[in-house]
Amino acid sequence: QVQLVQSGAEVKKPGASVKVSCKASGYTFTSYEINWVRQATGQGLEWMGWMNPNSGNTGYAQKFQGRVTMTRNTSISTAYMELTSLRSEDTAVYYCASKNLGLGDAFDIWGQGTMVTVSS
Amino acid sequence: SYELTQPPSVSVSPGQTARITCSGDALPKQYAYWYQQKPGQAPVVVIYKDSERPSGIPERFSGSSSGTTVTLTISGVQAEDEAEYHCQSADSSGTYWVFGGGTKLTVL
Numbered sequence A: 001q002v003q004l005v006q007s008g009a010e011v012k013k014p015g016a017s018v019k020v021s022c023k024a025s026g027y028t029f030t031s032y033e034i035n036w037v038r039q040a041t042g043q044g045l046e047w048m049g050w051m052n053p054n055s056g057n058t059g060y061a062q063k064f065q066g067r068v069t070m071t072r073n074t075s076i077s078t079a080y081m082e083l084t085s086l087r088s089e090d091t092a093v094y095y096c097a098s099k100n101l102g103l104g105d106a107f108d109i110w111g112q113g114t115m116v117t118v119s120s
Numbered sequence B: 001s002y003e004l005t006q007p008p009s010v011s012v013s014p015g016q017t018a019r020i021t022c023s024g025d026a027l028p029k030q031y032a033y034w035y036q037q038k039p040g041q042a043p044v045v046v047i048y049k050d051s052e053r054p055s056g057i058p059e060r061f062s063g064s065s066s067g068t069t070v071t072l073t074i075s076g077v078q079a080e081d082e083a084e085y086h087c088q089s090a091d092s093s094g095t096y097w098v099f100g101g102g103t104k105l106t107v108l
Helices: none
Strands: A003-006 A010-012 A018-025 A034-039 A046-051 A058-060 A068-073 A078-083 A092-098 A114-118 B009-012 B018-023 B033-037 B044-047 B061-066 B069-074 B083-090 B097-099 B103-107
Touching: A003 A092, A010 A018, A018 A092, A018 A114, A034 A068, A046 A068, A046 B097, A058 A068, A078 A092, B009 B018, B018 B083, B018 B103, B044 B061, B069 B083
Parallel strands: A010 A114, B009 B103
Antiparallel strands: A003 A018, A018 A078, A034 A046, A034 A092, A046 A058, A068 A078, A092 A114, B018 B069, B033 B044, B033 B083, B061 B069, B083 B097, B083 B103
């Protein structure tokens, strides 16, 4: 079945970087855009940016420009999101999501989420 | 920056109708999407393109749009509908995605 499987939880110190992976299966990885969304505990969803897995083109939310990089490795159907200069406010669950089922632009397939904790 | 505004919470009794609104200046131009999220789980799309319902989503879920406000309606609310609901749309240029702050639906 179509699914996105993310890497495990991370604990980082302030100022460090984190790289989260998102492995796609059950469909052609290069066919559908991947988005990244994060959610701090008890808070709403926050869109971070998108990547076209075929071209590698990206678009980032203004808030994260300069700190986030989205990449992919098509040979292993995996997308990556790297966030640098981490601070405590970056503590959140990070999700990858794909537009896969033809529901307009809906994020219809989500990974299970990766908890990133930033603490000294 | 562009914002979508949702009420923080809505409470209804089982069998009643719940309405959750989402307001934003670009909503007349851009489609809205609604997601249901239960604790510890990833979001699930329940309405796409303002009013379309994915297969597998119960008919009691519906969406509508009027001007700068979109509304998610859940008719005959059931206990299993208790969750956080998030609206999503794009800015007026279609460049950026934005989510509302989320609405906690409590079934009394």
